[in-house]
Amino acid sequence: MRLIQTIKNIWKIEDLRNRIYWTLGLITVYRFLSVITLPGIDPEQLTALHSQTAGGIMSILDMFSGGAFSNASIVALGIMPYISASIVIQLLAIAVPYFQKLQREGESGRRKINQYTRYLTLAILLLQAPTYLINLNVQMAQTGGIPTGWWFTFSSTVILSAGSMFVLWLGERITDKGIGNGISFIIMVGIIARLPRGLYSEFYSKLSESTGGLVLFLFEILILLGVIAGAILLVQGTRRVPVQYAKQMIGNRQYGGARQYIPLKVNAANVMPIIFAQAIMFIPITLIGFGVQDTDKWYVQLLAPLSDHKNIWYMLIISFLIIAFTYFYTAITINPKQMAEDLKRNNGFIPGVKPGKKTAEYIDEIMSRITFPGSIFLAIVAILPAFAEKWIGVEPYFAQFYGGTSLLILVGVVLDTLQQVESHLLMRHYDGLLKSGRIKGRQGNAY
Numbered sequence: 001m002r003l004i005q006t007i008k009n010i011w012k013i014e015d016l017r018n019r020i021y022w023t024l025g026l027i028t029v030y031r032f033l034s035v036i037t038l039p040g041i042d043p044e045q046l047t048a049l050h051s052q053t054a055g056g057i058m059s060i061l062d063m064f065s066g067g068a069f070s071n072a073s074i075v076a077l078g079i080m081p082y083i084s085a086s087i088v089i090q091l092l093a094i095a096v097p098y099f100q101k102l103q104r105e106g107e108s109g110r111r112k113i114n115q116y117t118r119y120l121t122l123a124i125l126l127l128q129a130p131t132y133l134i135n136l137n138v139q140m141a142q143t144g145g146i147p148t149g150w151w152f153t154f155s156s157t158v159i160l161s162a163g164s165m166f167v168l169w170l171g172e173r174i175t176d177k178g179i180g181n182g183i184s185f186i187i188m189v190g191i192i193a194r195l196p197r198g199l200y201s202e203f204y205s206k207l208s209e210s211t212g213g214l215v216l217f218l219f220e221i222l223i224l225l226g227v228i229a230g231a232i233l234l235v236q237g238t239r240r241v242p243v244q245y246a247k248q249m250i251g252n253r254q255y256g257g258a259r260q261y262i263p264l265k266v267n268a269a270n271v272m273p274i275i276f277a278q279a280i281m282f283i284p285i286t287l288i289g290f291g292v293q294d295t296d297k298w299y300v301q302l303l304a305p306l307s308d309h310k311n312i313w314y315m316l317i318i319s320f321l322i323i324a325f326t327y328f329y330t331a332i333t334i335n336p337k338q339m340a341e342d343l344k345r346n347n348g349f350i351p352g353v354k355p356g357k358k359t360a361e362y363i364d365e366i367m368s369r370i371t372f373p374g375s376i377f378l379a380i381v382a383i384l385p386a387f388a389e390k391w392i393g394v395e396p397y398f399a400q401f402y403g404g405t406s407l408l409i410l411v412g413v414v415l416d417t418l419q420q421v422e423s424h425l426l427m428r429h430y431d432g433l434l435k436s437g438r439i440k441g442r443q444g445n446a447y
Contacts, residue, residue: 023178034068066190075163085120180417198398237266273325319379326375336363
């Protein structure tokens with residue numbers, strides 16, 4: 001009954017109801033575009049492309065695009081070029097003084113950074129679109145290939161680039177007029193779009209087994225629920241550092257002295273380490289030639305194991321990269337020295353620790369301690385789909401929901417969206433989504 005009453009309360013708030021309508025409408029437009037193929041492409045001849053994106057690293061690209069990649073859609077490249085550009089700009093903001101200056105300029109600097117991000121996104125699209133067409137031609141070679149000639153390449157590149165920029169525009173409109181972060185929401189919808197097919201393929205596969213198929217399917221669902229619970233703990237986990245504010249003497253009375261806490265996140269890097277690591281592990285596939293293997297080539301034999309996400313060497317290398325990138329990204333996003341200076345400026349201090357340098361060292365030590373288990377768990381989550389597929393026997397489509405970037409994005413975006421809905425309810429004096437406690441989002445981007 002409480003759930004029904006909460007839904008009624010949500011519907012009573014006109015602004016929240018209109019935001020939900022906007023979100024659903026824009027998502028519907030995106031899903032409609034994802035099934036419109038490029039001009040000159042026969043959808044019936046995409047069998048090889050569907051097989052290529054059914055599992056492995058290529059399935060990640062297809063998942064983020066909501067199946068548009070394997071459909072040779074006009075929005076096949078999806079939102080990933082924008083994410084890549086955002087990562088590059090974030091790294092430039094660390095190393096290049098000009099971008100550091102823009103970050104300190106407030107709203108005007110943020111607009112310039114967004115403008116540079118869009119320019120870089122367009123540049124990436126103009127490089128990725130022809131590469132996508134080459135891969136598409138290779139996959140469709142046995143069924144007649146795709147139209148050739150400079151005009152088809154040029155027009156399809158323009159269409160793919162415009163399609164991705166339009167998806168970016170849809171995401172921004174969802175952020176402005178809808179619920180949640182639009183870019184993250186589009187990625188989440190693409191992930192969820194593959195869930196029904198994954199459930200059906202897994203259920204049908206287990207029913208076809210002679211004995212114990214349905215029991216095993218229920219066991220897999222229980223494991224999945226446990227993994228989701230662990231992902232929620234990873235997203236919401238924090239370590240609170242107590243801060244005591246110095247008392248101030250005004251006249252004959254003392255003011256201040258209240259104790260507060262600095263919440264340090266166990267997983268401050270979110271899913272960025274997995275994205276970085278997967279981007280590097282995508283290089284072997286590129287060098288091999290999008291999976292077209294020629295056993296006579298020595299580099300194919302050397303790199304082939306690294307292009308198989310179920311290979312033990314792939315798991316070990318990507319786990320090491322994720323742990324390393326977790327420390328790297330946490331170091332560039334959390335600045336202990338700046339936090340120590342802000343505390344000192346506001347007459348705050350950590351009990352038992354001297355202000356200034358000692359406080360910065362203490363915060364850095366705490367972050368190192370909580371980052372290690374977070375990075376280990378992040379690496380485990382990243383390789384769980386391979387474990388589920390190889391040792392439990394889960395179908396590739398369904399195994400992708402057992403971990404990796406998809407699970408963390410899904411959990412994070414859902415929590416952030418629920419947090420926004422709860423804020424609207426509490427602002428208008430309605431009960432929140434939970435009877436007790438508060439929903440904690442990640443307070444960051446989904447990517």
